[in-house]
Amino acid sequence: MAGRAARLVLLAGAAALASGSQGDREPVYRDCVLQCEERNCSGSALRHFRSRQPIYMSLTGWTCRDDCKYECMWVTVDLYLQEGHRVPQFHGKWPFSRFLFFQEPASAMASFLNGLASLMMLCRYRTSVPASSPMYHTCVAFAWLPGRR
Secondary structure, three states, X not given: OHHHHHHHHHHHHHHHHOOOOHHHHOHHHHHHHHHHHHHHOOHHHHHXXXXXXXXXXXXXXXXXXXXXXXXXXXXXXXXXXXXXXXXXXXXXXXXXXXXXXXXXXHHHHHHHHHXXXXXXXXXXXXXXXXXXXXXXXXXXXXOOOOOOO
């Protein structure tokens, strides 16, 4: 019984830690996002946002809400720096300046190169291993599933 209670306490503690990053929990950030969404993400304001949003941003799925979160992240970071505090994380990530539609260009480039390496290895596998091998089709089918490593 004591072991079960200890596990419950640990689980509750883990849930409390998983409640978000410091920046997400910041009232200034939350209020800014709410106000930005109310001001920009409905009715004619949303149509205006969409009309001035670059096509590459809309094609890659950046929404008005995403843009509010991005802008408010920098408002909050500026306040933290003015007060002499360290820059907080937002949504589990450190703030990075957006380049085109990439908020983390180095990470995006690393992911692209990882995908390219996976594609090259799949091509190499398909040319080296005969299709009649017992697990050939299984390996090819599962080669692109997420979490395969």
